[in-house]
Amino acid sequence: MSDVAPVYYVTGTIHSTESGAPTALMELAYRLAVDESPYVKNIRDHVVTLITPIVEVDGRDRMVDLFRWHMAHPNDTWPNLLYWGHYVAHDNNRDAMAMTLKLSQNVMNTFVGWKAQVLHDLHESGSFLYDNTVGDGPYNAWLDPLLTNEWQMLGWNNVQEMTRLGMPGVYTHGNFDTWSPGYLMFMAATHNGISRLYETFGNGGTAETVERTLSPDETARTWFRQNPPLPHVMWSLRNNNNYEQTGLLVSLSYFANNRQQFLQNFWEKSKRSIAKARTEGPAAYVLPADERRPGAQAELLRVMQKQHVEITRATAPFTVAVPTRRAARGAGSVERGAGSDSGRSALSAPRSALARSTETREFPAGSYIIRMDQPYSRIADALLDYQYWSPNDPQKTPYDDTGWTFPEGFAVATVRVTDPRVLDVPATPVTDTVRATGGVTGAGPVVAIDANGDVALATLRYKLKGADIQAAEEPFESGGKRFARGAFLVRNVAGADLDRALQTLGLRGTALASAPDVKTHAVRAARVAILHTWISTQTEGWWRQAFDAHEIPYDYISTQEIAKTPNLAAKYDVILFPPAGGSGQQIIDGLPMWRNPMPWKVTPETPNLTAFAQTDDIRPGLGWQGMANLQTFVQNGGVLVTSVNTADFATQYGLAQGVTMNHPRRGTVTGSLLRTRLVDDASPITYGVADGLAVYSDAGESFTVSNGRGGRGGRFAGLGGQRETGRGTADDPDVPQGRPTLDARNAAPTPERTEPWQGGTVTGDMLRNPTYLIPPDQRPRVALRFSEQRDLLASGLLDGGSDIAQRPAVVDVPVRKGHVVLFANNPVYRGETIGSYPLVLNAMLHWDNLNAGRKLDPR
Template identity: 50%
Template sequence: MKRERPLALALHRALLLSFFCALLVAANSFAQPASSIVAPTARNDEGYTAKIKEYTTAAHFTTELVDHLPASERVPSPEKVLGYIAGTPNKLTYTKDLHRYFRELAKNSSRVRVFVAPEKSEEGREQLLVAVSDEANLVKLDRFKEITARLADPRQTNDAEARALINEGKPFYWASGSIHSTETGSPEMLLELAYRLAVEETPFIQEIRRNSIVLITPTLEVDGRDRMVDVYNYRKANPGKNAPGLLYWGKYVAHDNNRDGLGMALALTRNMMRTFLEYHPQVLHDLHESVPFLYTSTGTGPYNAWLDPIVIDEWHILAYHEVNEMTKRGVPGVWTHGFYDGWAPNYMFYVANGHNSIGRFYETFGNGGADTIERTVAQQSQRDWFRPNPPLPRVKWSLRNNVNMQQSALLLAMNYTAQNREKFLHNFYLKSKRAVAKAANEGPSAYVIPGNQPRPVEAAEMVNLLRLMGVEVQRMKGELSVKDQKDKEQKFPAGSYVVRMDQPYSRMADMMMDTQFYNANDPRPYDDTGWTLGVMRNVPTVRVTDKGVLNAPMELIKEDVRVRGRLTGANNAGSAYVINHNTENTLATLRYQLKETKISVAEETFKVGAQDFNAGSFIIKTEGNSTDLRRQLEAAVTDLGLTAVGV
């Protein structure tokens, strides 16, 4: 062995010492996450920070990410606008004040923009969307929306173009608060989160701002939020009295507002869907409250069989990152897996899961208000393989604890998404690409809704619902002939609707139109529901595996389908008009529209000429009704898609 000279040996030792020092620093940094996150020269809002500490019941219910609030000379904190900090005991914020704060934030920070959702709530309240990112990103917001839109449709983007778009683009991470009105913490937390993202200058927050765009819906159920605050304030003002119960949160809807993903009957669901189709976010994160202390969703399975397996993997990637990072920080009771299954697509966050994005949720421990309460933790508190760091058996729980837990975990997920910007954008593109290839690789080829429907109005409404979900629907230009799986010929007339499976949202369409076969040996599902649209609407729908259907002449439907009804028979038609009872829901609407008109209902089937009429058909006699009956009836049936026959 060659002997080292003294100078060389000294240099060698110095290099080794430097190397091990670097390893020690790195290891210490890994063990102490705050060292890379907290800017030592940052100036905090001391008054706000003191209240965070006061309202947090134990040190293990906070992290270095949220145990302080950065100060700003120009941008107002929630306390400066509302008079109290997020998570203040006995204080909940009305929708109008939530919105007032976000508008003040946007007015004073170029890193924040506020948009109004397309529809107002059923009671006339606005729903807001807030965007937070670096100023340079928000200036180019339309460009980043264009990028995600192009990645969402690989039919217009090849792989080389996609690589360039992924390199340029920023993922959208969308957090949505309080769809369930009794789950009160997330709107308060989102106030502070937006401020923190806008003003804090730590490398951790800068990463989120620079490499992603955060979207925030402060409260989704805006009507129910205000009712909940009213009831809570009544309880505080009238101790010992029974407070009014909330039979409904929104207009005739309560907890089931998060089961509207199939019907999209509520303005809040339609707003989420339309906003998704405008921004194409990579993550939609729905914030809930129930079990201790913070559950981050993955589900136990059986998982929805129509989802791309990649999205299920992404649920786990994000959830285990949060669990690991929160556990490293000494926070108890953060876990995943054992809460719901992941089967039914009726939840709001299927706005994302059904469209090649990541839909996920939290359940954070809450007290159903803003009280600080001693709680005995019973359910979901035992140690298990998926919950090795279980919640404490007894706890003093505050709204501020809730704010700390949600905000810390959410920041960790947002930072991870920003750090892995290209991975999430690439997966988004890849899932879209795999969806377009579904007809060729997995099947079926299409679904056909025959044009000779006995219920054309229901068929049209089903088509319009699919279109609202972003699913493309085509109309046949001529007769279609295909083979079924038994090689038997099937024929469909011109005008039949076709839902192709070679489109970006084929998985959502397949999910909605296929038949579910739940394994009887699996555990009872979290939501015991079925959802086949054709069956739900009593509309014949045919699953087609013959790839020839994709070559048939058809045209894309570009606006909602409207079936025009008609009144047949001469102007001086006989003594009555008959409307067949074919289970169209608009028959009930007709009865209300013609509320002053006398209408009889047939108790048995009958025949007029060559036409059969079912039991339940409407018989409207001219005698005893308005002399203007024909005009009124014709206007009503034309609008409702019904056919009235003069006899």
């Protein structure tokens, strides 16, 4: 062991506005290579130091361009760095779970390939150096305690040594909770290594020397920061580099001097990860071969493969003890076995947490088994298990998401097995990239493809541009098989070509002798645009990534282009407006128009900015002309899809009558998965979507629906909505005391009528004066609502939830010939919500038939 050199991997500038790491790390590399001082020579002789100075190289080039533009125009206001990587900005440091970005995959492969012991990522925000991996808790519950102890050792040594060297403002602890495994540095923590992260004092992306005044909170002396930062300082890139380099040298020296202990811990953590199956549990996770969404299952397994998780496949049917079926309520529930370590993670509802009875269950041959007796069992367990963040946790402000259970987010059945017999099941290792099997069986002129919510159905529509594809509006049986609403009926495609396409996409088709006798409508390849603002391009980047990954074509346009295009229908059938940042008024106004124009454009002065998104001035927003153009587009038959703040914008500014957005009190939900219920399975938006789907919610937004213009004031009858304070439940009338009970004819002075397919209300005032009563064919149509409160939380943090439970989550609002589709959730998020992608894709595929299956209230 004494002859083995540990590997210490340092990365910098994944966040492109944090400009110090590249120069600090290049200088460190030179020093480690040539410095002959005993201190550095000891490091060089006993530690292998890997360095990636810039993780997000495109963003670094763009940041340099902007800084040079700033230097060339010193008296002008310069634009923010709007695009870092091709898809996402700050969120590139939240991709260590789904591994959608190439930079994440590159760092992971480097760390695992070198069998490194440490991944140390450099960031900028703290003053002057914050070693935030020690954090304030709660720590991720799937980690080996040996790691959390190593954090303490390394962190406090940093504080001790740098304080001894006379450097103020070095501390650990702070407000970072180390719960989510989505950060780049967490790749080490979940793969038996040590994750570390510095926050040092930067100057907002510039290389200038700037006079800085710190707030009293930053300079206060606390128990964990006995030597706080100076309240006033002249700060330069050199200062930043000195702190980064000194901290790293101190860490490398400590690691060199204690290498045997850290290598022993690395071996012990790896050994305990393998022993986990029989000591801590679970023994394995099983993904059944009879999964109704094999494409989504394959995507989940490919995430596991990117995490270097070993997967096996059963060669014969097998039986093991599993929890009774009542423990699994959602489309992608993880069934948990008896005797599981429930103190470490909780089920989504108290009644399920108490369900410990088991049954013997047979799994078919071909089922996938992710065994926990493997080196990287902890990342598999962390992603496949449930998370529970207590509302009473001392950390009141989670740093990032609190729940991410991947089977729920992918809507894929997964069974958490504690029965050790699963380890004896005959199985073969899966060495190739997992793909769902597909192709055509049978013979006949019509090929039926079931609607199961797999994303590949949308990809197929765009690949088979000339095909005649109809969607069945009712379930049917044919050829001994049952097909759900929305099943594709494909004609006019050569058999070999269709079979090849289905094999490539992992879709299964059944050739029929004749078309079923059900009502159908055409599925056309919509012309799609993804709309962005110039305020923030962060969250919509995940939508673009998903569309590119699944080969679904789109145009990428800005709100400024909407304002310049009176006839949007000539170009597009569907406009997707993902969460965009900013209020509704900011979407319209844009940035303040004072001072100078701020270009984002490829020029000789800024050659590295994005050619796919350019403007002479980022300040103008949608404007009132853009609003008018967007309204005309919808009224003439277009579909506008909105999500979270853009849905709020659509309701505020009259694009979606009869709907308002509800914002729960702060802290109710933080980055969690919430359970939904299928309200209208005849809506094309829900084709293939199973009841109980868990959707991502950042803050617990929901809708109130009314059949009156404006949407406010009505109660959401029968679905847990608003009413005056008083006796009874949310659905009971408030009966004043002290007077005789009224009969049914007189009980409600202003009667309300509600139908489940509408979810709205018709009040007596509307009936007497119908000016503001929305016509039946234009009323909002609720597709999904949130579950009852007891079942609402699937994974993460939920404090209360009565102001979310049973409220609409996805609403389709007809607007003359077109539609506005509103999502209270973000259905396309960080590559972690494959299960809710079909809700968006269905709105596209059936854009000109969204009224299919609609039942109209004649009143």
